[in-house]
Amino acid sequence: xxxxxxxxxxxxxxxxxxxxxxxxxxxxxxxxxxxxxxxxxxxxxxxxxxxxxxxxxxxxxxxxxxxxxxxxxxxxxxxxxxxxxxxxxxxxxxxxxxxxxxxxxxxxxxxxxxxxxxxxxxxxxxxxxxxxxxxxxxxxxxxxxxxxxxxxxxxxxxxxxxxxxxxxxxxxxxxxxxxxxxxxxxxxxxxxxxxxxxxxxxxxxxxxxxxxxxxxxxxxxxxxxxxxxxxxxxxxxxxxxxxxxxxxxxxxxxxxxxxxxxxxxxxxxxxxxxxxxxxxxxxxxxxxxxxxxxxxxxxxxxxxxxxxxxxxxxxxxxxxxxxxxxxxxxxxxxxxxxxxxxxxxxxxxxxxxxxxxxxxxxxxxxxxxxxxxxxxxxxxxxxxxxxxxxxxxxxxxxxxxxxxxxxxxxxxxxxxxxxxxxxxxxxxxxxxxxxxxxxxxxxxxxx
Amino acid sequence: xxxxxxxxxxxxxxxxxxxxxxxxxxxxxxxxxxxxxxxxxxxxxxxxxxxxxxxxxxxxxxxxxxxxxxxxxxxxxxxxxxxxxxxxxxxxxxxxxxxxxxxxxxxxxxxxxxxxxxxxxxxxxxxxxxxxxxxxxxxxxxxxxxxxxxxxxxxxxxxxxxxxxxxxxxxxxxxxxxxxxxxxxxxxxxxxxxxxxxxxxxxxxxxxxxxxxxxxxxxxxxxxxxxxxxxxxxxxxxxxxxxxxxxxxxxxxxxxxxxxxxxxxxxxxxxxxxxxxxxxxxxxxxxxxxxxxxxxxxxxxxxxxxxxxxxxxxxxxxxxxxxxxxxxxxxxxxxxxxxxxxxxxxxxxxxxxxxxxxxxxxxxxxxxxxxxxxxxxxxxxxxxxxxxxxxxxxxxxxxxxxxxxxxxxxxxxxxxxxxxxxxxxxxxxxxxxxxxxxxxxxxxxxx
Ligand SMILES: [K+]
Ligand SMILES: [K+]
Numbered sequence: 001x002x003x004x005x006x007x008x009x010x011x012x013x014x015x016x017x018x019x020x021x022x023x024x025x026x027x028x029x030x031x032x033x034x035x036x037x038x039x040x041x042x043x044x045x046x047x048x049x050x051x052x053x054x055x056x057x058x059x060x061x062x063x064x065x066x067x068x069x070x071x072x073x074x075x076x077x078x079x080x081x082x083x084x085x086x087x088x089x090x091x092x093x094x095x096x097x098x099x100x101x102x103x104x105x106x107x108x109x110x111x112x113x114x115x116x117x118x119x120x121x122x123x124x125x126x127x128x129x130x131x132x133x134x135x136x137x138x139x140x141x142x143x144x145x146x147x148x149x150x151x152x153x154x155x156x157x158x159x160x161x162x163x164x165x166x167x168x169x170x171x172x173x174x175x176x177x178x179x180x181x182x183x184x185x186x187x188x189x190x191x192x193x194x195x196x197x198x199x200x201x202x203x204x205x206x207x208x209x210x211x212x213x214x215x216x217x218x219x220x221x222x223x224x225x226x227x228x229x230x231x232x233x234x235x236x237x238x239x240x241x242x243x244x245x246x247x248x249x250x251x252x253x254x255x256x257x258x259x260x261x262x263x264x265x266x267x268x269x270x271x272x273x274x275x276x277x278x279x280x281x282x283x284x285x286x287x288x289x290x291x292x293x294x295x296x297x298x299x300x301x302x303x304x305x306x307x308x309x310x311x312x313x314x315x316x317x318x319x320x321x322x323x324x325x326x327x328x329x330x331x332x333x334x335x336x337x338x339x340x341x342x343x344x345x346x347x348x349x350x351x352x353x354x355x356x357x358x359x360x361x362x363x364x365x366x367x368x369x370x371x372x373x374x375x376x377x378x379x380x381x382x383x384x385x386x387x388x389x390x391x392x393x394x395x396x397x398x399x400x401x402x403x404x405x406x407x408x409x410x411x412x413x414x415x416x417x418x419x420x421x422x423x424x425x426x427x428x429x430x431x432x433x434x435x436x437x438x439x440x441x442x443x444x445x446x447x
Numbered sequence: 448x449x450x451x452x453x454x455x456x457x458x459x460x461x462x463x464x465x466x467x468x469x470x471x472x473x474x475x476x477x478x479x480x481x482x483x484x485x486x487x488x489x490x491x492x493x494x495x496x497x498x499x500x501x502x503x504x505x506x507x508x509x510x511x512x513x514x515x516x517x518x519x520x521x522x523x524x525x526x527x528x529x530x531x532x533x534x535x536x537x538x539x540x541x542x543x544x545x546x547x548x549x550x551x552x553x554x555x556x557x558x559x560x561x562x563x564x565x566x567x568x569x570x571x572x573x574x575x576x577x578x579x580x581x582x583x584x585x586x587x588x589x590x591x592x593x594x595x596x597x598x599x600x601x602x603x604x605x606x607x608x609x610x611x612x613x614x615x616x617x618x619x620x621x622x623x624x625x626x627x628x629x630x631x632x633x634x635x636x637x638x639x640x641x642x643x644x645x646x647x648x649x650x651x652x653x654x655x656x657x658x659x660x661x662x663x664x665x666x667x668x669x670x671x672x673x674x675x676x677x678x679x680x681x682x683x684x685x686x687x688x689x690x691x692x693x694x695x696x697x698x699x700x701x702x703x704x705x706x707x708x709x710x711x712x713x714x715x716x717x718x719x720x721x722x723x724x725x726x727x728x729x730x731x732x733x734x735x736x737x738x739x740x741x742x743x744x745x746x747x748x749x750x751x752x753x754x755x756x757x758x759x760x761x762x763x764x765x766x767x768x769x770x771x772x773x774x775x776x777x778x779x780x781x782x783x784x785x786x787x788x789x790x791x792x793x794x795x796x797x798x799x800x801x802x803x804x805x806x807x808x809x810x811x812x813x814x815x816x817x818x819x820x821x822x823x824x825x826x827x828x829x830x831x832x833x834x835x836x837x838x839x840x841x842x843x844x845x846x847x848x849x850x851x852x853x854x855x856x857x858x859x860x861x862x863x864x865x866x867x868x869x870x871x872x873x874x875x876x877x878x879x880x881x882x883x884x885x886x887x888x889x890x891x892x893x894x
Contacts, residue, residue, distance in 0.1 A: 354777035
């Protein structure tokens with residue numbers, strides 16, 4: 001056995017980073033699916049495609065489920081699922097931040113100011129000590145989240161252990177933007193609960209913005225002298241603008257939210273916009289009854305996603321910005337890619353544009369395949385596909401009824417949604433050699 | 448009056464080609480709408496938005512109608528509509544071919560071999576004599592089409608003039624890929640008529656491939672020595688491959704076609720694939736009852752369109768090829784844009800990629816706006832928007848029931864669908880200076 005493991009690791013070392021990632025993902029996925037097949041993981045019979053679906057959904061931090069997490073899995077099974085999305089979340093955040101740092105003009109600045117200052121990391125960025133920082137960051141947040149959830153769950157008729165387990169599970173699930181829930185109707189019962197709304201949002205936003213952005217802003221406020229990087233500012237302002245626009249649009253459009261009163265109406269609109277953008281995928285309203293325009297807005301927010309340094313899926317705000325800069329330069333017939341008078345390097349724009357198109361092609365063919373296998377409407381199918389591709393996990397209610405073929409397609413899309421961006425990122429990271437002679441006013445953003 | 452016209456032309460000359468195009472389009476559009484408002488153009492009251500819709504639909508050769516062409520307009524009104532799509536078709540084909548020739552590496556070759564040989568055009572390409580060749584090409588085809596339709600309409604209980612008028616109208620409509628029909632149910636009654644199927648397809652394919660491609664192949668067969676250009680080969684083979692794939696997919700999927708027998712089933716599948724790709728927009732089946740997968744396939748074909756040198760709308764095959772080459776180069780991490788071992792120039796790829804994204808953004812926001820104003824399903828709305836953007840004119844039956852806002856949105860989309868590509872084309876044409884030193888094996892394709 002040990003020999004096989006050694007052989008596997010030797011095999012991994014010989015691969016390109018992209019292939020390494022893919023095989024690593026597949027390995028965890030298969031181990032997860034096998035663990036979930038164990039008799040003490042599940043309460044009854046679950047077909048292999050459903051355990052594979054659950055495992056893929058967990059490791060990709062999507063949160064879509066074809067079977068009930070509490071109805072069909074034991075606490076051990078739930079623990080395996082949590083482990084998978086914890087590994088998926090940390091792994092993804094580490095990789096994205098690593099790529100970000102290694103392909104950024106800010107590397108030196110960031111390394112010096114953030115990493116060394118806050119976490120005492122050596123000069124050269126290496127994956128191992130860096131992974132340690134990310135894990136510390138993650139555990140800190142998840143402990144705070146667990147405490148907040150524990151307080152928030154005071155009204156539930158649970159014993160100590162059940163309340164603790166629910167708090168831990170949902171804290172990890174929210175921070176990793178996994179969106180798995182032990183409640184059958186998600187957070188619908190907590191739609192008017194301020195503390196729960198805050199806790200989920202706080203964790204999901206922290207996790208989706210990620211380690212780099214968070215430390216950048218943390219240092220600004222903790223040590224007044226620190227200057228926040230252009231990328232961090234861009235991501236945070238873009239995130240806040242889109243989050244606000246989404247909230248306002250949903251507040252004034254969705255009938256099932258407009259009937260809610262006072263604060264609850266605001267909570268529900270904010271939560272829907274937040275859940276789509278951070279791609280956490282928890283829900284406080286029934287997404288199956290949304291009107292078509294709100295479905296489309298949610299799809300758009302899921303497609304965009306949040307920050308390239310966190311656990312969120314989707315296209316990312318930086319990719320959107322670079323694509324806008326690209327189109328603008330073509331329409332204005334100028335060679336430089338400008339966004340609010342700041343030049344974006346060509347390599348970044350290239351990565352952004354190809355990711356943008358790649359996502360759209362996967363979306364279209366995903367939807368096309370499902371229209372063949374599923375007897376459902378286009379809006380519900382498109383919502384499911386975009387949710388899987390953005391690793392969001394929201395659904396209009398078709399996941400449980402998917403055909404075998406439909407499940408297989410969604411598994412592939414979750415896989416692509418999680419690894420697609422990384423693959424592009426790594427390809428560009430290899431190709432991209434920063435030009436030190438570039439103009440002073442050229443700012444680099446991560447894609 | 449004459450003074451104003453002079454002033455208008457002076458105004459036009461001072462503009463950039465893009466603005467010139469836009470203002471020209473608007474002028475014809477307003478003149479058309481005003482002519483259609485005249486009492487002897489219409490049989491009853493038609494609101495201004497409907498005449499504007501009809502006029503925009505005609506000048507952009509789309510063919511969508513909010514009111515019945517024979518029910519609501521007199522023969523004079525129908526004649527105005529025909530004049531508008533004739534002008535739109537010729538104007539568009541002239542402009543696209545002009546851009547193609549002026550931005551192509553093949554200019555010299557093409558000018559010499561095609562233009563001079565076939566139409567005795569002087570060395571320098573000028574718009575006026577070139578326009579003449581396109582008009583001759585158009586009239587020749589439309590006469591042949593009229594004769595074929597006249598024979599095909601033998602079974603109809605019409606007098607000579609009515610039969611002639613129907614033959615002329617449908618011949619011009621097919622060749623300009625306008626898709627306006629004097630029959631309320633389009634060509635549904637002719638679904639099993641071989642001659643009518645052939646005539647429509649022949650005219651639409653010739654019109655959508657356009658003057659350059661047609662002469663290129665004509666010369667190959669007429670004068671054996673002529674070598675067909677890479678672009679022409681690429682467009683024709685791409686067109687034939689997609690047309691065949693579409694036909695086969697529809698043949699084996701669409702229930703309303705699968706119930707047809709023998710040749711008719713083939714005719715109907717071929718016609719549906721052909722009408723979407725050439726963007727002519729005539730129909731022999733009821734598009735309102737198609738199953739979802741076939742709707743998606745039709746949307747895809749409408750989105751792609753055919754050749755950049757003809758009257759068809761959509762993205763064009765060349766743009767698709769260049770976008771595929773772009774993605775391939777990014778995934779493979781190589782600098783050159785290759786398609787089957789042929790290098791595509793950077794400028795072309797840039798134009799293609801920006802057009803591709805631009806089209807998608809317009810599609811999404813068009814659909815989003817209509818979900819607010821129309822109480823209809825996503826598939827029917829998406830079909831309508833893509834049909835308008837590709838200037839196709841197929842509909843699942845929602846055009847007549849559109850709200851005022853919905854009509855305004857579709858008018859804008861038809862406008863963008865017709866001028867969007869030209870605007871990009873001209874922008875690139877200004878920016879693009881062919882590099883004579885480029886490698887021998889680098890082939891240029893038109894976008
Ligand atoms: K998720
Ligand atoms: K048309």
